[in-house]
Amino acid sequence: MSSKEGPYKVLLSEEELPTSWYNIQADLPTPLPPPLHPVTREPLGPEDLAPLFPMELIKQEMSQERYIEIPEEVLEVYKLYRPTPLRRAYRLEKELDTPAKIFYKDESVSMAGSHKPNTAIAQAYYNKAEGVKRLTTETGAGQWGSALALGCKFFGLDLKVFMVRISYDQKPYRRAMMHVWSADVTPSPSELTQSGRDVLAEDPDSPGSIGIAISEAVELAVADPDARYSLGSVLNHVCMHQTVLGLEAKAQMEKYGEYPDVVIGCVGGGSNFSGIAFPFMKDKLEGKEIKIMAVEPTSCPTLTKGKYEYDFGDEAELAPLVMMYTLGHKFVPSPIHAGGLRYHGASPIVSKLVNEGYVEPVSYPQLAVFESAMLFARTEGMIIAPESAHAVKCAIDEALKCKEAGESKNILFNLSGHGLLDLSGYEEYIAGNLKD
């Protein structure tokens, strides 16, 4: 059993905040297969993406530069909540009676409560810098929508959020967060777009879906020369913006005098996983022995059961085709509480790394995940997002394997967000009403 031998948390000063993001594309053994045009199926060029994104983000999406400087204006907003703490889970270790050391990067401390602002702030900045007046986006449970609302507020951009109708009705608190930061939130499907009207004509009571909401957000952005579209995961530049958290974690592990044997992140589209994993993956690609694990729900088993092939990013086939693990773009996952992990595909980079054996994917059912979340809340004291609880479950399993083997490994996971707006899921679990 581990004993207390260092602080509960390692902090960095604002001067120690990373000043560049790490672009793993520079270090991939072979280049990524190109994204294809949804109609012509020809490789996409920058000009194809120009109606959707500002040119600097398109450049980042395709860049082969190893490090990309974080603009001063973005750093100044990051510093409101970054660097975030790296914590050692002494009380969880003790409860598990494991010789393993468990560390976690705590991204729950951002004002929006998750890692999402790391890219939201950057995206808002680059759009503003190129004269864009407003952004459009979609959101499911509202985690991404609220982060982008925060980012847009800081840089004076308007934001239109299409929020899946069923969440709009069931998650009033996240909707309220977006309103606090001045975003305009519309339940999707809506009457504002042709895509929305088409769906409503067929089913006036449609509960909506991320796929429909994407179509609405894209349609609105393309129709307005002053607007662009913003996505909170999957894309290369989004995953890259998240590496700020992994670069911090690496420096913090070093301050602790340790290096992780196992690195763990949960995967929906792949952005928080990329954030924690890529800076360590760099070492692995150079030959370092390190186990990197991607955790997903068994109800949406993209990496563990999906196929690695070209597929559309959205249900309506408006988005480009990318080479990725996918359950098929018509796949409808069951309504589990970890809403952020319900995506049919995954980041092309993460997919490639899984396909080539650099990342080990694993999946867990909902009840086991909530059981881990409860154990975490009752030892470490923190109420975490059901998404993050997938990473916790995996960390616990790895720690128990260490106990069995009598090995003292260093396990590092990313705690992507708090669960304060997910307490209804906890209440259902405690009441025994939750199903796998």
Place this chain on the structure above:
Amino acid sequence: MSSKEGPYKVLLSEEELPTSWYNIQADLPTPLPPPLHPVTREPLGPEDLAPLFPMELIKQEMSQERYIEIPEEVLEVYKLYRPTPLRRAYRLEKELDTPAKIFYKDESVSMAGSHKPNTAIAQAYYNKAEGVKRLTTETGAGQWGSALALGCKFFGLDLKVFMVRISYDQKPYRRAMMHVWSADVTPSPSELTQSGRDVLAEDPDSPGSIGIAISEAVELAVADPDARYSLGSVLNHVCMHQTVLGLEAKAQMEKYGEYPDVVIGCVGGGSNFSGIAFPFMKDKLEGKEIKIMAVEPTSCPTLTKGKYEYDFGDEAELAPLVMMYTLGHKFVPSPIHAGGLRYHGASPIVSKLVNEGYVEPVSYPQLAVFESAMLFARTEGMIIAPESAHAVKCAIDEALKCKEAGESKNILFNLSGHGLLDLSGYEEYIAGNLKD
């Protein structure tokens, strides 16, 4: 207008965590008037309080020692979230275009989301150390109940919470938090106590009140030799436990190379105010010039409109009489969103300091407070508790006075908690449905 000349936040390491609480009773110009027995009206002795509190807390309640050591076991739990950051509100300063410097101590980062765990953890520890098996308490909106649930979880105590029925029904998220940390939560009035049954006999649909819930919690504690009662504010030892935050703030201001000209806290029972104010009050009592302001809602104007006299701590006249500012123990405040500030009385120490002119009380109506909360969320990015927003409103007013006078004062306030479970209040404000 201020310009950026230092970090956004000053952090302390775990080694810099204060190892003693500051007991202001040692430095009061004259002693506190004693509490009186609710029946005999004679001054209370320690033995009168023994059925309610463990002896160590009774000693602290009456202690004249200037510093009381924080037990190692309590420090080890504090370190999960302490020291908390001291932040400089650069973006708010810029928006106000003020020469004032605005600093705030951020107690929202605790696992329960407020300053309340500072005393909950200590109280749980002392009860456990004296062999107590379970605690009882009351809670209104659930802020205190959830903090004590967390404290009891860490020290292996059972907890019975009587939650005002109307909040029990309307605040399911805080109820869920208590459940996560294993507390047993009962809507009050309940059938479990004579006090509860009496109320229900008269009004089966009673929405409950803090006064009734206190009576139930006290009745249950007194009837069970293995149980004690716990209170989250007002009492001297509770206010003292909160000084850990003010002692940290003082050290952090020093690291910033500054000393506050104005110190501000909101007041319900007075505990978070005491926490930020007392360590600076020590200097004021020694002659230092410093303005110390206590902020309350106009709808519950205890310090600004109440009388300084002996009154009962609870509605049912079971609690001792204490010398304090009071609106009368039968006063029923209107149902504002800052539920934590709806108490008819106030800490005897804070009351005495107000009465003797050391503390300047001020009150604000609800709409002005929410306006300040919105400005804070849109500049600093943080969604704060409506209680804390009272302190923000006062800080903004002081900063605007500085602008008018062309003075660059240092303003420090305590941000007692986040508002993530208070977003319905924000939504009502934004929709224009909130009233003063």
